[in-house]
Amino acid sequence: MGLGEALTEEIVYDPATGIPLNFNWVDYQIPTMLDIPPVDPVPMEVWEGAGEYGACGIGESVTTCICRAVANAIYNATGARVDSTPFKPEKVLAALEAVKCGHAEGEGS
Amino acid sequence: MMKPVDYIRGNSLKAAEKTLVEFEGRARPLAGGTDLLGGLKDAIHPAPPEALVDLKRIEGLSGVEERADGVYIGAMTRLRDLARDPVLKERFKALAQAAEAVASPQIRNMGTLAGNLCQEPRCWYYRNPHNTFHCARKGGDRCNALTGDNRFHSVFGSMRVGRTPCTAACPVQTDIAAYLELLRDNRVDEAASVILEVNPIPAVTGRVCPHFCEQQCNRGGYDEPVSVRGIERFLGDHILAHPDRFLFLPAQESGKSVAVVGSGPSGLAAAWFLRRSGHRVVVFDRMEKAGGMLRYAIPSFRLPKEVVDRVVEFLEAVGVTFVLGVEIGRDAPPSKLLEEHDTVYTAGGAWATPSIGLEGEAHTMTGLAFLASVQKGQAAAPGKRVLVIGGGNVAVDAAVTAGRLGAEEVVMACLESRGEMPALDWEVRHALEEGIGLMTSLGPLRVLTSGGRVTGVELVACTSVFDAEGRFAPCFDTRRTKIVSCDAVILAVGQRPDSTLNEPGTETEGPGVDPVTQATRVQGIFAGGDAVSGPATVVEAIAAGHRAARGMNAFLGTVEPEGSRSPNLMNRFARSALAPSARREPEPRPPEARTRNEEDLKGLDNDQVAAEASRCFNCGCVAVCPSDLAPVLTALEARIVTSRRTLPVEAFFAVSPLSSTVLEDGELVTGVFIPVQKDLKTSYVKFRIRNAIDFPIAGAAVALQMEGDTVRTARIVLGAAAPVPLRARRAERVLEGKTPGEAEAVEAAEAALKGAVPLGSNAYKVNVLQALVKRAIMKALASQQTPKKEGRP
Numbered sequence: 021m022g023l024g025e026a027l028t029e030e031i032v033y034d035p036a037t038g039i040p041l042n043f044n045w046v047d048y049q050i051p052t053m054l055d056i057p058p059v060d061p062v063p064m065e066v067w068e069g070a071g072e073y074g075a076c077g078i079g080e081s082v083t084t085c086i087c088r089a090v091a092n093a094i095y096n097a098t099g100a101r102v103d104s105t106p107f108k109p110e111k112v113l114a115a116l117e118a119v120k121c122g123h124a125e126g127e128g129s
Numbered sequence: 130m131m132k133p134v135d136y137i138r139g140n141s142l143k144a145a146e147k148t149l150v151e152f153e154g155r156a157r158p159l160a161g162g163t164d165l166l167g168g169l170k171d172a173i174h175p176a177p178p179e180a181l182v183d184l185k186r187i188e189g190l191s192g193v194e195e196r197a198d199g200v201y202i203g204a205m206t207r208l209r210d211l212a213r214d215p216v217l218k219e220r221f222k223a224l225a226q227a228a229e230a231v232a233s234p235q236i237r238n239m240g241t242l243a244g245n246l247c248q249e250p251r252c253w254y255y256r257n258p259h260n261t262f263h264c265a266r267k268g269g270d271r272c273n274a275l276t277g278d279n280r281f282h283s284v285f286g287s288m289r290v291g292r293t294p295c296t297a298a299c300p301v302q303t304d305i306a307a308y309l310e311l312l313r314d315n316r317v318d319e320a321a322s323v324i325l326e327v328n329p330i331p332a333v334t335g336r337v338c339p340h341f342c343e344q345q346c347n348r349g350g351y352d353e354p355v356s357v358r359g360i361e362r363f364l365g366d367h368i369l370a371h372p373d374r375f376l377f378l379p380a381q382e383s384g385k386s387v388a389v390v391g392s393g394p395s396g397l398a399a400a401w402f403l404r405r406s407g408h409r410v411v412v413f414d415r416m417e418k419a420g421g422m423l424r425y426a427i428p429s430f431r432l433p434k435e436v437v438d439r440v441v442e443f444l445e446a447v448g449v450t451f452v453l454g455v456e457i458g459r460d461a462p463p464s465k466l467l468e469e470h471d472t473v474y475t476a477g478g479a480w481a482t483p484s485i486g487l488e489g490e491a492h493t494m495t496g497l498a499f500l501a502s503v504q505k506g507q508a509a510a511p512g513k514r515v516l517v518i519g520g521g522n523v524a525v526d527a528a529v530t531a532g533r534l535g536a537e538e539v540v541m542a543c544l545e546s547r548g549e550m551p552a553l554d555w556e557v558r559h560a561l562e563e564g565i566g567l568m569t570s571l572g573p574l575r576v577l578t579s580g581g582r583v584t585g586v587e588l589v590a591c592t593s594v595f596d597a598e599g600r601f602a603p604c605f606d607t608r609r610t611k612i613v614s615c616d617a618v619i620l621a622v623g624q625r626p627d628s629t630l631n632e633p634g635t636e637t638e639g640p641g642v643d644p645v646t647q648a649t650r651v652q653g654i655f656a657g658g659d660a661v662s663g664p665a666t667v668v669e670a671i672a673a674g675h676r677a678a679r680g681m682n683a684f685l686g687t688v689e690p691e692g693s694r695s696p697n698l699m700n701r702f703a704r705s706a707l708a709p710s711a712r713r714e715p716e717p718r719p720p721e722a723r724t725r726n727e728e729d730l731k732g733l734d735n736d737q738v739a740a741e742a743s744r745c746f747n748c749g750c751v752a753v754c755p756s757d758l759a760p761v762l763t764a765l766e767a768r769i770v771t772s773r774r775t776l777p778v779e780a781f782f783a784v785s786p787l788s789s790t791v792l793e794d795g796e797l798v799t800g801v802f803i804p805v806q807k808d809l810k811t812s813y814v815k816f817r818i819r820n821a822i823d824f825p826i827a828g829a830a831v832a833l834q835m836e837g838d839t840v841r842t843a844r845i846v847l848g849a850a851a852p853v854p855l856r857a858r859r860a861e862r863v864l865e866g867k868t869p870g871e872a873e874a875v876e877a878a879e880a881a882l883k884g885a886v887p888l889g890s891n892a893y894k895v896n897v898l899q900a901l902v903k904r905a906i907m908k909a910l911a912s913q914q915t916p917k918k919e920g921r922p
Contacts, residue, residue, distance in 0.1 A: 028818050032253070034277050039261055041253040041278060044171070046822060052233070054820035108818070109826075110280060110893035 021079075022086025023051050027106050131170045135180035142190070142797065145182050146772050150795035156180040158797060160205060160244035163236045168249065171258040174787065175267050190799060191241075193217060199804040201770075204243035204797070209234075211242060211758075221765055221803060222912055223811035223830050227757040230813065230828075233821040243798040245758045246769075246781070247790055250852075251824050252282065252752035266750045268786045270294045271347040274751050276707055279888040281826055284895055285851040286699040286886050287749030288784040294748065295342035295357065300672040301327040305342055305357055305745075306700065312360070312742040313703060318374055321364040325375060326692055328671055329401035330394060330440050332369050333423055335362025336432050336730070338668045339553055347748055353712035356741045359733040362715065366732065369439045376446050379407035385685050388413065388470040390457045393421025394667045395476035395658030397440065398674030399681075400449045403474075406678070406687050410449045411470070415456035421478050422659070423667070425501040428526050429726045430533070434504075467653050472681045474647070476658035476674065485623055489576025492583050493518075496527040496621025503530055503725070510534035512617025516586050517541045518573050519621030520550040521664070525557060527619045528565045533725045540566035540613060542573070544591045544603050559729065562720040568613070572605055576618055585614035646680025647673055655681055699851060703743035707889050710744055713737040750784050751888060753849040760830040760848035761813050762801060763856065770800045782853040808835040812909035815848070816897050825849040827894055829901040831909040838868045845881060845906070850898055857881035860902060869910065871903075878902035 028049040032041045042048045069076025087105055095101055100115035137156070139145030149156050159165060159181040169177060184190065190205040193214045200216060211217060211228035218225045231237055231245060249255065254262040254273040263269035271294070274282050291297075295305045304323055311320035324331045335358060346354035368375050385408045389396045392414040404410045418424055420437040445451065457463055458477070466473045482495040496519060499511060515536045517528040520543025532539045541560070543550060546569050550557060561567060571588040578584060590609035596602040642649055647657040657673030659665055682689055715730040723729055733741065762769075762778045769781045773796050783791045792798070811832045817823035828848025834841045843861040846854050860881035867873055878899045885895045 032278050032280075034254070034262075034273065036273070036277055039257065041257065043258070044167075044256075046167075046251075046824075047253055047256075049818050049823065051819050052821040109897065110890065113893040113896055 022083035023055065025083065025105055026087045026090040027051070030106050132172065132177045134169060134178060137180050137182045139182045139184050139187055142187055142772055142799065145184055145187060146795045146797060148182050152180055154794055156182055159183045161207070161240040163240045164244065164248050168256070171256065173256050173258065173260060175260050175263060184797070199802055202242055202801045204241065204800050206242045208237040208240045208242070208245065212237065221811055223761045223764065223813040223832065224758065227761040227813040227830070230815045231757045242758065242801060245756050247792070247798065248756060249787065249789060250752035251755040255752055265290045265748065266752060266784070266786060271350070272748060272750055275746055275888065276351060278890060279751060280890045281753065282888055282891055283751040283753050283851045284885045284887045284891055284898065285855055286701040287747060287751045288852040289696070289700060289749045290784050290786060294345040294347060298341040298345040300341070300669045301675060303327050306747045307696070308364070309360065309742045309745040310697070310701060310747055312738065317367055321368050321375065323694065324361065324364055325368070327675065329398055329444070330365070330671070331361050332365030332436050333394065333432060333440060334668050334671070335365040336436070337427055339666055347746055348744060352709045355744050356712050356714055356733070359713065359715045360738055360741055362732050363738045369436070369443065372443050372446060377405070379405060380690060381407050383407035383685070383687050385409070385471045385687065386411070386469065387681065388466040388473045389476065390463060390473065391421055391476040391478055391658065392419035392451065393476060393478050393658060393670060394423060395670035395674040396421065396474065397444060398671040399474045399476065399678050400444055402675055402678030403681060404447050404449050406682050406689055408687070412449060412451045413455050413457050414451070414453050417454055419451050419453060425504050426497055426523065428500060428503070428530050430723060430729045431526070433728050463654055464651060472653045472655065472684055474677050474681065475654065475656045475660065476670070477660045479659035479664045482620070482623060485620070487573055487576060489578055492576050492578055493618040493620045496523040496619050499527050499619050500530060503534070508534065510536040511619065512536060512615065514538045514615040515617045515619060516613055516615040517619045517621055519543055520545045520552060521621060522552045522556065524621035525552045525560050527621050529560050529563060530725065531619065532563055532565055533723065538566070540568060542568045542571045542588055542613065544570065544572050544594050546570050549594060559717060563723065571611065572603060574610060577612065583616050583618055585612050586618055587612050643680070645676065646683065647677035648680050653684065700747040700749045701886050702745060702747040704886065706744055706746055713741050750852055752852060754782060754789060754851070754853050755824040755849060757813070757815060757825055757828060757848065760828055760846040760854040762803070763846040763854040764811065764830040764832040764844040765803050766844065767801050767803045769798060770802055772797045772799055784852045806834055809833070810835055810909040810912050812905045812912060814901050814905045814908060816901055827898045827901055829898065829905040831905040833864065833909050840864045840867055840869060845877065845902060847881065847898055850894070857902065859883055864906070869906065871907065874903045874906040877906060
C-alpha cells in the first residue's frame with residue numbers, strides 16, 4: 021500500500037475531457053508480489069493500543085511513512101527532491117534535470 | 130455487462146478461416162484469450178464482435194521445432210513454453226527473455242506467441258470502456274493521445290491510419306499533411322509538387338477554394354484549424370514564380386489527341402492530367418481569353434487576372450494548346466471534334482441563368498453577366514441604388530463589385546437566414562464591413578418599374594428555404610411584404626448549365642454522366658465541371674477534370690504515369706504543434722482601401738507559412754506496439770507464416786483500424802520461422818513500472834552477428850517506441866565492423882534516439898530507451914555466443 025502510493029498508484033485523467041484513463045487493474049498499477057523488496061520484520065513493543073484489550077492497527081499506520089522514506093531515498097541517491105506522489109520515472113528525471121541546472125531546492129529550504 | 134458473443138470452436142485451420150471470412154469482420158479469432166476478453170467486457174470496440182473463433186483445439190499450431198535452416202515456432206505456443214524452451218534459450222536467448230518478460234506468470238500460462246504479436250494497441254484512449262474515445266485507430270478521425278496524456282506513447286511520431294480528415298474532406302484528396310511536413314523541412318519544391326499531383330492550379334484554389342479541409346482539421350477542435358488556404362496560395366504562387374522547376378515533359382508521347390471544351394478550372398485540370406499522360410491536348414473556349422469562370426465570374430479583387438494568365442501560360446508551357454473564340458456547340462457540335470481527336474471532354478460551366486418567372490424580370494441583369502462585363506471593361510456602377518438578389522458567392526461578388534464601382538447604396542436580399550447563406554462567411558463579413566446592406570429571409574415578388582425604369586422591388590417574407598429532406602423548397606408568407614426602392618436589380622440566383630450546347634446523349638444533368646469516369650452516353654465524349662454538377666466550387670471542378678482524365682486514359686488504353694513519392698513510415702510534427710497556438714490568416718486590406726482590381730487579401734509571408742506548417746498535427750496514431758516479442762523477432766529477422774503467405778516480420782506490423790498487423794480478413798498466423806545465424810549474440814531488455822502485468826514502457830532487442838570479437842552485422846530494434854517495432858539503423862551502423870565496448874554502446878544508444886520526436890509528456894522515454902539500448906548491447910556482448918556449428922548435436 022505504501023509502496024503503491026509512493027511509486028505507482030495514480031488515477032490519470034484526460035486533460036481535455038476529465039475522463040479517467042486508467043480505470044482498470046492493468047493501467048492503475050498496484051505493486052505485485054514481484055515488486056516487494058526483501059522485508060526484514062522487527063517486532064517493537066511500544067505502547068498499549070486504545071482499542072479493546074489494548075488492540076491497535078498495525079497496517080495503515082505504517083503506510084504513512086513509506087512515501088517519506090522513498091522520497092528521502094531518492095534524495096539520498098540523487099540529490100533530487102521529487103515533491104509529488106507517485107514518484108514516477110518522468111518526475112524523477114525532471115527533478116534530476118532541475119538539480120543539473122541548479123534550480124533544485126536544497127535540503128531544508 | 131458484456132454483450133453476448135457466440136463461441137465457435139475452430140476444428141481446423143481451414144474451418145476457422147472459413148468461419149472468420151463468413152462473418153465478414155464481425156468475428157475474432159481467440160488464441161489465449163487473456164487480452165481479448167478484457168476488451169469485450171469493457172466494450173472498447175465501436176461494434177462488438179458477434180463471435181469468437183477458438184483456435185486452441187486446432188492441432189499442429191504449437192511447439193518449437195528445430196529445422197536444418199532455423200527454428201519454427203507454432204503460433205499457439207504459449208509464452209511460458211517459449212520462456213522455458215531449451216532450444217530458444219540456447220539459440221535465441223532474447224526471445225526467451227522477452228517471453229519471460231510478458232505480463233505475469235498466469236498470463237504467460239495462457240497467452241500465445243501469435244496473440245502477443247497481434248494484440249490491439251494498449252493506448253488508454255483506445256481501451257477506454259464503451260468506446261468513449263472513437264479514435265483514429267478505431268475508424269474515427271483524431272488521435273486523442275496526441276494532445277492528451279501521452280506518457281506511454283510514441284517518441285518517433287505517428288503513423289497514418291487511412292487518410293487524414295483534411296485529405297478525406299478535399300474533393301481532390303490533396304495530401305495536405307504530407308506537403309506540410311515537407312514544408313517544415315524547408316523542401317518547398319517537393320511540397321508544391323505534392324499539390325500538383327492532384328491540382329494543377331493551387332494559386333487559384335489557394336485564393337478561392339472554400340477549403341473543406343480546414344472545416345475538418347482536427348486542430349479546429351483544439352484551437353483553430355491550420356490555415357491551409359494561406360499555405361496553398363503560397364505554394365501556388367511559388368510554382369508560378371518558378372514554373373521551370375515544375376514543368377515536365379511526358380515520359381512518352383502517346384500519339385493520341387484530346388479535345389477539351391471549356392477552359393475553366395475543370396477543363397484546365399483535365400488538360401494538365403491528359404497532357405501529363407502524353408496526349409496532345411487542345412482546349413477550346415468561346416471567350417476571348419482562357420480561364421472560364423476564373424476569368425469572367427470571379428472578381429479581380431479575389432483572384433487577380435495575372436494569376437489566371439500565368440496559370441494558362443504554365444499549361445501552355447507543358448504543351449497544351451488553347452483555341453479561343455470558338456464556341457463548340459454553336460460553331461460545331463462536340464461529336465464533330467471526334468473526327469480530329471480521339472476523345473473529348475466538355476466542361477462548359479454553368480453560365481445559363483434561366484428566367485425565374487419574376488414580374489419585371491426583363492428589367493434586371495444577372496450576376497454573372499454583370500461580373501463578366503466588368504471583367505471585359507465596364508467601369509460604371511449599374512445604378513445608384515443597387516439591389517442584389519441572392520445569397521451565394523456570385524451575389525456577394527456582384528454586390529461588392531457594384532459598391533466598389535461607386536454605387537451609392539448596395540443591398541443584398543436573400544431567401545436564407547444569415548447562417549444558411551451559401552456564400553462563405555468571411556466573404557459576407559467583408560461585404561458588410563464595406564457597407565453592403567443585407568436583408569435575409571426575403572424572396573423577390575416583383576420588380577417595380579415606372580416609365581421603363583426600375584424603381585424598386587417588392588419582397589416577400591421567406592419562412593423556410595429547405596424542406597425536411599434538405600431540398601430547396603422555399604415557403605413564403607405573402608401577408609408580409611416589403612418594398613425596397615432601387616434603380617438597378619441584379620439577379621444572382623439559379624445558375625444552370627447551358628443546355629443549348631448539348632446534343633442528344635451528352636445531356637449533362639441527371640444520370641447521363643458516369644460519376645466515376647465522367648463518360649457520357651456518347652462513346653468518346655466525357656463531361657464534367659459545373660456543366661454536370663450545377664454550380665459548385667473550383668476544387669470540385671478540378672476533381673471532375675481529374676476523374677475525366679482517368680476515364681479518358683482508360684478509354685484510350687493509356688497507363689497513367691505513377692507518382693514517385695513514397696509515403697513516410699513515420700509522420701513527424703513540430704513539438705510546438707502540441708500546444709495551443711493562434712492561426713495566421715491571409716490579412717485583408719482595411720475596407721476603405723479595397724479596390725476593384727487589387728487583391729483584397731495579402732498572402733502569408735515565409736515566416737507565417739513556416740509557423741502555420743508547424744501547427745499541423747500530421748494526424749495519425751501514436752499508440753505504441755506493446756508486444757515484447759515483436760522487437761525481438763524483428764531483430765532476429767524472423768518470418769511470419771500465415772494461413773495465406775510468409776512475410777518478413779518487418780512487413781507484418783501495420784497501423785490500421787482495429788488492427789496492428791497486415792493480416793487480411795480471416796487470415797491467421799500459423800507460426801514464426803527464425804532463420805539460423807551463426808555466432809549470434811542476442812538480448813532483450815524491458816522497462817516497466819512494476820515487475821508483473823506491465824506492458825513495456827520501452828524495450829530494446831539486440832542481435833549481433835559476431836566474427837570473433839568483431840560485430841559483423843547488428844540489428845537493434847526499439848520496442849514500445851513507435852506504433853510498430855522500430856529498427857535503429859543508425860545505431861546498427863555504429864557497431865558494425867567494430868569490437869564494441871561500453872563507449873561504442875553509448876554512442877550507438879545516442880544514435881538510436883537521434884530524430885526522436887517526444888510528445889507532451891513522454892520525453893523521459895527518450896532517456897529510458899537510450900539507457901535500454903546501451904544495456905541491451907552490453908548484455909548481448911556479455912552473453913554466450915550461439916554454437917558455431919549448424920544444427921544441434
